[in-house]
Amino acid sequence: MTTTPLRRAAPMLSKVPEVTVWFWIIKILCTTVGESFADYINETLGFGLVPTAVLFTVVFVAVLAVQMRLRAYVPAAYWLTVVVVSVTGTLYTDILTDRLGVPLWISSTVFAVLLAAVFGAWYARERTLSIHSIDTTPRESWYWLAVLVTFALGTATGDWTLQLTGWAPGQSVLLPLTLIALVTGLWRFGANAVLSFWLAYILTRPLGANIGDWLATPAKDHGLGLGTFGTSLVFLGAILACVVYLSLSRADVVEEQAAPTAPVTSEHRQRISLAVLGLAAVATCGVLGWAHSQPHQDALAAEEGAAPTCSGPGTHVAAASAFPAADLRRFRTITQDTLSRVRSGDRSGASARATDLETAWDDAQDRLVAKDCTTWTYVDHEVDAVLTAVRASSPDEQAETGALTTLIGTLG
Missing domain, CATH: 1.20.120 (Four Helix Bundle (Hemerythrin (Met), subunit A))
Incomplete structure (x- = not known):
């Protein structure tokens, strides 16, 4: 998916990469690291949730300052910022849930409203939400704020899904993967490019987190047993390899490529796409409601080491x-x-x-x-x-x- 570049004189070059398959691969890798590395430092090393969040907030401010001072897209700086913001956004949601006891449905609602407010203010000031227009400092500030909120929202909705359904880590990958495939298909059909991009961007958070949980979870709990440290190492290595490749090939630098061919679109196709997205949202709620009504273990509680609890109808039998x-x-x-x-x-x-x-x-x-x-x-x-x-x-x-x-x- 890509968005149509806004053609105008700009004081600096685009600060984000071209939206190619590389973009989505590294984004999912970063999201997985955000889940596994936060868990490793907080739980395995015993650093504590709040101290870990404070540490990564400081690191985020530092790397973001470096990123904001650059005048063009630099793969290493950009993707380091994404990795750090993925960990930071995850930790903010975990603090609300684990330390303050805020129910996940409330966190999900609050972050969704906050993201809508960010997009609304961003559009009101800049008249575009296209990531190809990130060529001024104010627009880049709006962009990173939106990215931070998407990670927090993705964490809350992903954990809420696990809590509602009790799905195993591998099984839980299927829902966000299916929705991303649907959004991609609608984008190719002619859905609004900016809307498609940000929907996919949000959905990659639960997808990457579920992949990370699946890899880190012990085999006896239906995972691959790599552990949080092993998963973090594998994905950090993959991110490093991708960033080195992109730094050398510059395959994702907008200015050095012909503009990608945008899918054919029209107002009619965009309306159809919106209708399909609405139906998909209703169907997703139906699936989650059905799964919640079945007797199941609270997968989120089990993942965090708590005793399983069950949800759904049924009375005790011998x-x-x-x-x-x-x-x-x-x-x-x-x-x-x-x-x-x-x-x-x-x-x-x-x-x-x-x-x-x-x-x-x-x-x-x-x-x-x-x-x-x-x-x-x-x-x-x-x-x-x-x-x-x-x-x-x-x-x-x-x-x-x-x-x-x-x-x-x-x-x-």
């Missing part, structure tokens, strides 16, 4: 009708043994067997959640009650016996 008999026998044997030790006064033995129950339950988690997430959640609360009672600093045999007996009854 675990015996939901889970494999072999698993139930193992849990029942351990629970009954724990109860026997509690009644005999063997405190250390009961505690040790409670740990065995916890280990066995955690090991079977993925398998049981896949069978029946609603029942798994119900039984998980009962297992937690047993662990709390048995490990209490001031043991209450009646509470322990009650929790253990209840769990045995549920297990069948």
Whole structure:
């Protein structure tokens, strides 16, 4: 996708690359790094969410200052700024969600309204939103502000989708990929080029983040198991290779190429495209609503290390009708043994067997959640009650016996 350049005298050369396939490849790579590298520094290194956000805000200001001082597009400076802004935008959304407890649907709405306001003010001042018109300092300022908000919005909507649907990392790639393909097809048909560009730009954020999660997630959780550090290294290496190539070939420098052939368009085709986009939006809401209504694990909570929770209709049924008999026998044997030790006064033995129950339950988690997430959640609360009672600093045999007996009854 590309937008039609605005032909006018400009005090500096275009500050952004030509929108070619290279643009979209590196954009997705940068988006993936934004997700994986932020997670690596915040979680793996234990730097903390707020300190990480402060650090990257400072780095963003520094690299943006360098980028703004340039008089023409320089691949290394431009794409370094995109990488840093991708991490920064991701962290801002994570702070709202994880530290301030703002629901993702509110974050998504706020960022969508903010982005609309940025575009509205940008257009009111400059009369164009085309990225080929980024040839003055005010326009470049509007551009980077819009980019920052798109990353925050893409993070919020992508995480909200995972929360609503419970889709696995690989599965969650399909929705943004399908929507990007639709936008691309409509652009070729004759949709408004500027609208098509910014829609695709927003959608690449959840696409890249989902790819990053899929690569970093352990194999047992349906990922490829590269980890956040490994994923970051692979994609940073790919970005570096692409930037070196573009620096040498200058294949994405607007001024040195003939203007790309724009798709045939007309007001009629643009109206049709808008109608199709509207239908696609309605269909997307329908798919998300349907997925949310199905029993599922909260994929976002699982990704962040929290215990799975389930959403959707359904009432508790006996675990015996939901889970494999072999698993139930193992849990029942351990629970009954724990109860026997509690009644005999063997405190250390009961505690040790409670740990065995916890280990066995955690090991079977993925398998049981896949069978029946609603029942798994119900039984998980009962297992937690047993662990709390048995490990209490001031043991209450009646509470322990009650929790253990209840769990045995549920297990069948």
